[in-house]
Amino acid sequence: MxxxxxxxxxxxxxxxxxxxxxxxxxxxxxxxxxxAVKSDEAIALTGPSGSGKSTLMRMLYANYRCSTGALNVRHKGEWVNIAGASAQIVTAVRQETIGYVSQFLRVIPRVSTLQVVAEPLIERGACEQVAERRAGDLLERLNIPETLWGLSPVTFSGGEQQRVNIARGFAAPYPILLLDEPTASLDAKNRQVVIDMIVEARDAGTAVIGIFHDAQARDAVCTREIKLPERAAA
Ligand SMILES: Nc1ncnc2c1ncn2[C@@H]1O[C@H](COP(=O)(O)OP(=O)(O)OP(=O)(O)O)[C@@H](O)[C@H]1O
Ligand SMILES: [Mg+2]
Structure with a gap:
């Protein structure tokens, strides 16, 4: 069951x-x-430095190929093995099923913050107005001043860029959400906003998998831990 x-x-x-x-x-x-990871679980990937947490995260997003094994995700009601899937399937899975908040925002010059955040919704077919309204709501919640929304995040501070990245990751809902250190460079107030957003997504049914060096965030969010063993000496 x-x-x-x-x-x-x-x-x-x-x-x-x-x-x-x-x-x-x-x-x-x-x-x-x-x-296996269920809907409304939040998994903390833990283990010593070098044990492979970020590597596993990249495999889950199909950035790294799996040497062996299967990585089945439930995509639009069907099981799809993304280890070895075609580029088209990987793109479709990333658009609809797996969201990923990487540790650092990949900044594209000349694209405004509002557009960066709205893009995942527009890619799913939302109209620009609806997508930008949602983007604005998220930026406001994450305390990015409206005066910055029209600018590219290229010159933003580390914490501002991280919040833009989080807003982008939460713009469209995903059944599976991967988070790499989502609270690492945030102050206490914004860290709490991000914790609340992750808990809300989890409670709405998203399966969350994250790397959290911040123990307070990990304890607030995660329902279970997957611990990677220390690597044996070669
Ligand atoms: N592209 C790569 N090519 C070669 N080796 C790699 C590559 N990516 C990761 N590794 C190696 O794999 C091991 C695991 O790295 P990974 O970054 O996954 O560790 P981690 O558990 O995330 O560590 P940390 O907590 O320090 O971030 C390391 O020994 C690293 O050097
Ligand atoms: Mg790492």
């Missing part, structure tokens, strides 16, 4: 990097990982 709420199932995932510039040296980072 509860399996019906699974949004993501990883089966036998492994990742080995082959360093061609180092005589083909092989780094086995992740080995035989299997786990």
């Amino acid at each position: 509860s399996e019906q709420r699974d949004m993501l199932r990883a089966e036998g995932l492994a990742k080995t990097f082959t360093l061609h510039l180092k005589d083909g040296l092989r780094l086995a980072v992740l080995k035989d990982m299997s786990f």
